[in-house]
Amino acid sequence: MNKQIAQVVVGLPVDKPFDYKIDSAFLGNVKIGHRVIVPFQMKKIIGYVVGLKDKSSFSRLRSISKVLDSEPVISNALLELAVKFAERYCCSLGEAIEVFLPTNLKKTKKAVEISADSIFLREKQIDSARSVLICGKPIGQSWPNILKEINAAISKDNGVIVLVPENSKIHEIVNQLKKEIKKEICVLDKQLKGTEELKNWVKVKNGEASIVVGTRSSVFAPVRNLGLIVIINEDSFSYKQDQSPFYHARDVAFMRSKIQSCSVVVFSQTPTAEVFSLAQSKDIDLINLYPKDNLPVQIIDISNYKPRKNSLISIPLYYAIEKTLNERGKILLLMNKKGFSSFGICAKCQYVLKCPRCDVHLTYLFHSKEVVCRQCHYKKKRPEICPNCNSGYLNFSGQGIEKLESQVARIFPSARVSCYDTDTKNFKQNSDVVIATQAVLNFQNKIFDLTAVVQIDGELNRLDYRAAHKAFSLLLHLKNLTKKQMMIQTRLTENYCIQSLVNDDFLEFYNHELSLREEIGYPPFVHIAEIVVRSVKEDAALAQADMLYKSFVNCEFEDMEIFEPQPDRIARLRDQYRFVILIKAKKYEDINKIIKSAFKDTRRKSSTITTVNIDP
């Protein structure tokens, strides 16, 4: 006998499913994972069937209005993943499901033609699905190892998902794969046009393509017989979603691998400490390709070797540049600050130009003569007179690569000098001296005789617990681009990022980084929940944050640390005041429990919005 009641979740922050009657017309045609239209209050909305049963404790049941699509849009395995996802990232099951689906599916009430799973279902070969981290070398040299894993999956007739950090990288990877693989490759990306995204998704869902290449959301791709998920440049920040739910594609990949017993191949020259620790604890295999290359790395302590007055270039670096130029060599100078990065300050009253909507300085765009907010994209023409005292002139002094460029050009007038940052459109290949920001990560070839880090201390001194990894990654990448010699100007000569590089000791960095994180209590040893309360009204946001904090403290578990509300790093953003509460705990489950119970017994002040970001 067919079950007569469907449990339906909707894309709202409501935890429990709603029961609906299945009318005789649909009886037997409603399966778990089906998309349906249901009456909900005054409206008809899209919901997802997550369970079927015979009886409901609810007396006034309404009926499902329509069953959309020929088959369920969510498989049992992906539904199971959605449950885990909702728990880890503290959202409702309905919201989780909507994250998994193409944008168009949660809006269109048009049915989609999906072929039945059963045609394709077969016994997947479940051998020991070991996951592996491939690291130590750039992608070019690691590609054979990655390809080997992909081919192994394909030879077993399994599906593969290849995640890339940005959609600009999709083409490159697709072309690489096409050289070696005859199978149909499908691209998935939220940036695709809505219909295109849906079309490709349906193709994958129907088993017409078994290889998917795409950005972070492709980790949810409904690939048949999934055998492998590959993550390219795993340490890219792009794998973290920047809106609620703030998921991380790498973590979701590992969650999915447990459910579907598929492998995960993680690649990065410098993987995150989080993944490296998985390899160290033998949860995943490790292929460390790090080559000892005996390239000399020289540290220049700029507290001893003071550069000349106002100069960014120390005397030893000056001589090294001069020598290299004389030998007609190429030079790369790294300074992680964009050319126009500067702010306007009044010569008379010291007022600093600020964004009217955010608590940040406005940065000056040298070329367009505009001032812009990096946070909310507010912009206006550069004012000449101070808007505060209406009399002083505003000074805009550049501190970034453009300043360095002008200095180098002055010291070495015959050298061809050019700048490179993420905004550079036509880059001059034939320069003698290239001055670059972290955009050098785009360079792949060992073409520079001399490379030098002009400034890195800002990066090393950042409060963010991932700053050290980022600096190490940048330094190692620079080293790979170096033919003869590398120099680092710093005051932090004993810092382990720099020392590991000088000692040519890849493992030393990770061991040091992980022991620090364990000591201070950072991921992967504890998990962090960042709860942000925001509101146009400062007092409302603070009051709400205080109430939540008290409630958290009330239901505190063991092995947990709760930090009092404090203004966010950017205290006001887009006209909204922001307060942050941090919770540290060993287990995600405990974080979910405490947040659920605190939210339940704290009434939400209107005009405030609260978001939860796990491991921000």
Place this chain on the structure above:
DNA sequence: AGCACGCCGACT
């Protein structure tokens, strides 16, 4: 989330 219901303050 979105919407209705209901309870208090300052207005034609």
Place this chain on the structure above:
DNA sequence: GTCGGCGTGCTC
């Protein structure tokens, strides 16, 4: 008097 602000609770 009553219009509308926002706090509260519910959605099968």
